[in-house]
Amino acid sequence: METKDKTGKLLYTISEIFNDNGYLSEKNKEYFNIPHYQRGYKWEPNNVNKLLTDIDNFIAGDGKFYCLQNITIVANNNVFNVIDGQQRLTTLTIILSYLGEKLLVNKKVRFPQNSIRKYSNQFLNEIVTRKDLEFPAVTWEDYVEKFPEYDLQDIGHMFNVYRAIEGWFEAKNKENQIFAIDKFLNKLLHDVKIIVNEVDGQTSEEKVFGNLNSKRIPLDGSDLIRAILITRVAREEARKETDLKNIIYVNERRVKLGWELDQINNWWGSENIKGYFSKFVSVKSELIGGDKKLFNEEHYPINYLYLLYAETKGKNKLTLDLIEQHTNSAIALYKEILKLHYTLQDWYSNKEIYHYLGFLFNVRGKNKANFREIWINWQTVASRDEFIEYLKSSMKKCFLGNDEELIDFKDHNTNWYEDKENELVMSLVLMDVIQSIKENQPNLPFNFFHKDKNDIEHIFPKKPKELKNKKAYIDFLNKFEKDQTKHFNLKNYDKLIQSEKYQLQLENHIDRTIAEYKINAIGNLVLLYNSLNRSISNSIYSEKRSRIIEYYSLGHFIQPHTFKVFTRDFNDPNQKNRDFEYWVNDDILRNGVYIDSEINKFFTPKSK
Numbered sequence: 001m002e003t004k005d006k007t008g009k010l011l012y013t014i015s016e017i018f019n020d021n022g023y024l025s026e027k028n029k030e031y032f033n034i035p036h037y038q039r040g041y042k043w044e045p046n047n048v049n050k051l052l053t054d055i056d057n058f059i060a061g062d063g064k065f066y067c068l069q070n071i072t073i074v075a076n077n078n079v080f081n082v083i084d085g086q087q088r089l090t091t092l093t094i095i096l097s098y099l100g101e102k103l104l105v106n107k108k109v110r111f112p113q114n115s116i117r118k119y120s121n122q123f124l125n126e127i128v129t130r131k132d133l134e135f136p137a138v139t140w141e142d143y144v145e146k147f148p149e150y151d152l153q154d155i156g157h158m159f160n161v162y163r164a165i166e167g168w169f170e171a172k173n174k175e176n177q178i179f180a181i182d183k184f185l186n187k188l189l190h191d192v193k194i195i196v197n198e199v200d201g202q203t204s205e206e207k208v209f210g211n212l213n214s215k216r217i218p219l220d221g222s223d224l225i226r227a228i229l230i231t232r233v234a235r236e237e238a239r240k241e242t243d244l245k246n247i248i249y250v251n252e253r254r255v256k257l258g259w260e261l262d263q264i265n266n267w268w269g270s271e272n273i274k275g276y277f278s279k280f281v282s283v284k285s286e287l288i289g290g291d292k293k294l295f296n297e298e299h300y301p302i303n304y305l306y307l308l309y310a311e312t313k314g315k316n317k318l319t320l321d322l323i324e325q326h327t328n329s330a331i332a333l334y335k336e337i338l339k340l341h342y343t344l345q346d347w348y349s350n351k352e353i354y355h356y357l358g359f360l361f362n363v364r365g366k367n368k369a370n371f372r373e374i375w376i377n378w379q380t381v382a383s384r385d386e387f388i389e390y391l392k393s394s395m396k397k398c399f400l401g402n403d404e405e406l407i408d409f410k411d412h413n414t415n416w417y418e419d420k421e422n423e424l425v426m427s428l429v430l431m432d433v434i435q436s437i438k439e440n441q442p443n444l445p446f447n448f449f450h451k452d453k454n455d456i457e458h459i460f461p462k463k464p465k466e467l468k469n470k471k472a473y474i475d476f477l478n479k480f481e482k483d484q485t486k487h488f489n490l491k492n493y494d495k496l497i498q499s500e501k502y503q504l505q506l507e508n509h510i511d512r513t514i515a516e517y518k519i520n521a522i523g524n525l526v527l528l529y530n531s532l533n534r535s536i537s538n539s540i541y542s543e544k545r546s547r548i549i550e551y552y553s554l555g556h557f558i559q560p561h562t563f564k565v566f567t568r569d570f571n572d573p574n575q576k577n578r579d580f581e582y583w584v585n586d587d588i589l590r591n592g593v594y595i596d597s598e599i600n601k602f603f604t605p606k607s608k
Contacts, residue, residue, distance in 0.1 A: 010224045011067070011320055012196055014092060015189040018104050023196065024080070033079040034086045034111045040154030041090050041120070045164030048091055052168050056184060060191040063319070067288030070195035082109075083199070094128055094158060098165045099185045102131045116152070123155045128162065135162055193288075195224065221285065221295035222265075222302050225323050229337075230257045232330035257334075261302070264341055268301035273348065275446035279361040280371045281307045286319040294320065309340055311371050343378065350384075354443055355433040356391035362429070362449035364422055367398045389605065396603045398426055406603065409522055409596035412589055417456060417520040425451045428527045428561060431595060434602050435560035445557060448527075455533040457526050459541065459565065459583050462519050463510055467497070470506060477513050479540050480582065486513075517585050523592030526562040541583035565591060 016022035024030065058066040071085025082089060086109075093105045106129040111121035127133065136143050140159050144151040172179045237253055267273065278297075281304060285295035295318050297303040303318075310318035323333065347353045360369035374391075381387045399407050407423060416424040429449055436444055447453050464473050471493055478487040488509045496502040518524060532551055536544050545566045552558045568587075 011193045032109050035081050041157050048161050066192045068194050072197045097129045102129045220300045222300040265302040283311045312375050358449045412518040412521040415520040416522045431561035432559045454527040455530045457528040518588050523588040542581040
């Protein structure tokens with residue numbers, strides 16, 4: 001099944017659908033025919049009431065439009081057979097007739113004359129849409145008593161829908177004395193659109209109809225782009241030779257184009273790739289039918305590519321108009337899309353670029369990267385190395401203080417945990433990036449460039465706020481303190497804890513014990529996957545270390561910097577501080593110095 005349109009246009013206003021100079025005229029067709037295999041008209045009053053309310057609530061302007069679900073048609077001599085969409089076309093015919101546009105819609109939708117549905121055709125085109133005839137001002141029962149030939153189910157639905165339309169507008173006029181019916185009509189004609197999917201008539205209509213009705217999956221914007229590219233690129237590339245050779249070439253090229261787009265879509269379908277590039281996207285899809293995305297990246301992953309393409313064009317919204325603007329050259333459009341796709345593939349496979357962009361697009365706040373700026377820079381730099389240095393300089397801006405100097409990571413008196421959480425997370429993620437590249441480790445997973453699934457872990461645990469947690473903390477301090485004479489006696493804790501005096505003794509002991517430790521310094525803090533972090537809680541250092549190594553050995557991901565800290569690889573090899581049981585203040589200070597050294601080296605430009 002293949003969408004065909006010489007212009008590549010797929011969206012049409014309701015005015016264009018029915019106007020004498022509109023879609024039908026463009027295609028040299030007379031009307032929309034409802035084939036014999038179609039079911040009867042089935043809309044209920046509640047269906048049309050919802051449609052009218054949705055259109056009324058829709059606020060037009062700024063290029064926005066309300067989009068009805070697509071219709072699928074196939075050319076048959078001088079008419080279009082409607083494979084899918086007769087309910088919408090018939091309802092629109094009835095609404096527009098009520099609104100005084102009978103000439104516009106008269107005989108534009110017809111039912112077969114050689115069947116019982118000839119009466120449906122008579123009712124729609126000789127009663128509902130006839131210019132010189134008022135709609136019957138009687139009940140349905142009275143009407144069919146007088147005209148028994150019209151006592152058919154689909155005609156009954158048409159009759160009741162017309163009555164529902166009357167009732168809806170009467171209610172509107174009562175609740176709002178200034179309700180402008182002419183403005184509603186204008187909105188319906190010009191701001192409501194239908195996606196027209198014209199398919200190849202070589203396939204059995206009944207088969208297409210069966211497929212559509214078994215799946216009932218509406219077209220997405222990516223399907224529409226695919227249709228434009230496959231039909232127009234092949235046609236533009238066609239060699240001007242004999243007709244037979246031309247036909248063979250076009251058909252072969254369309255097959256290849258379809259295969260290429262399938263391959264691209266498959267690549268974007270990877271969860272890792274979607275998760276990684278989703279952070280690059282800041283533009284939105286245009287909405288249809290109120291709040292439904294025309295380009296739904298959650299269901300059609302190639303839409304991430306199209307959204308980023310819109311961003312390279314400086315747009316804040318991906319619209320079908322952006323694609324249809326390439327009326328002169330679909331080849332140029334396709335080349336631009338391919339260039340973007342293969343560039344993003346290249347970035348994703350390059351270890352440095354992958355990590356630097358992953359960092360920049362996950363930064364919180366004003367320093368978050370702008371994809372269009374980065375794309376423009378990529379287009380203008382002289383080499384890949386120059387682009388990488390540009391990315392590093394962009395990363396450096398995230399760590400500059402008011403004096404335009406790098407943050408002092410050796411400042412052990414700064415409360416990084418409470419006062420500089422954003423800078424802390426950026427610093428620890430940067431350390432993960434540095435370690436991944438420096439030691440050629442596997443790439444950071446896309447969801448480890450930010451804190452969302454990670455906790456900030458105190459290696460030497462912080463003092464708990466809740467009284468109920470302080471017994472476990474005291475127990476930790478007792479295990480930590482080698483001199484047993486300095487242990488706090490927990491005997492009868494549960495009984496004594498009710499005493500304020502005992503509580504004060506406990507608090508004083510904790511404060512004295514941890515006074516020398518820079519608990520909230522950057523050297524005492526790491527990122528750790530939240531479920532693992534919460535399972536080890538306030539365990540002593542040796543237990544935390546053992547649990548983390550075990551978790552890593554089972555094939556789970558541990559942040560590279562975190563693993564390095566717990567295995568003490570940050571220590572100067574000439575210094576013999578390899579105490580794997582205790583984590584002391586000297587370790588905190590050394591780790592802070594190591595972080596400062598690594599980040600400063602990272603941002604030092606390479607000598608040419």
